[in-house]
Amino acid sequence: MVRDCDVVPRKLLADIHKYELRNTIMRTYSVREIAKFLKRTQHHVLRLIHSGDLEAVNVAAKSAKKPNWRITDDAYSSFLRTRSTRPDKKPPRRKRRDIRKMF
Numbered sequence: 001m002v003r004d005c006d007v008v009p010r011k012l013l014a015d016i017h018k019y020e021l022r023n024t025i026m027r028t029y030s031v032r033e034i035a036k037f038l039k040r041t042q043h044h045v046l047r048l049i050h051s052g053d054l055e056a057v058n059v060a061a062k063s064a065k066k067p068n069w070r071i072t073d074d075a076y077s078s079f080l081r082t083r084s085t086r087p088d089k090k091p092p093r094r095k096r097r098d099i100r101k102m103f
Contacts, residue, residue, distance in 0.1 A: 028057075028070040037076075054079045 034054075035042045046069070048054040055075035060068035 027073040029073070029076060031056075031069050031071070034071055034076065048079075053082075 029037075031042050031045045031049075035045045038045065045054065049056045049069055049071075054071060055078075056069040056071045058067045059070050060066065
């Protein structure tokens, strides 16, 4: 990684920064893709977004009438982690009470 304080021509430095930014961009999914992954409808995914269960970013222009939601890979994986089921521990078996002690 090249730091700004190193002696490097500005154009080369700008190209390096673009390359670094390009490699740090996260993968995002559309509502349609998430619906396909979850085998649900797009309306179901939109309900998850509006309820706050699934984090999403609206990338539509401010003047747009309709939102354009994008879900990051981290948000999708954290959603799956919260929705995953783990087998519950079985409660310990109750000991049989000795009937003779009761009488």
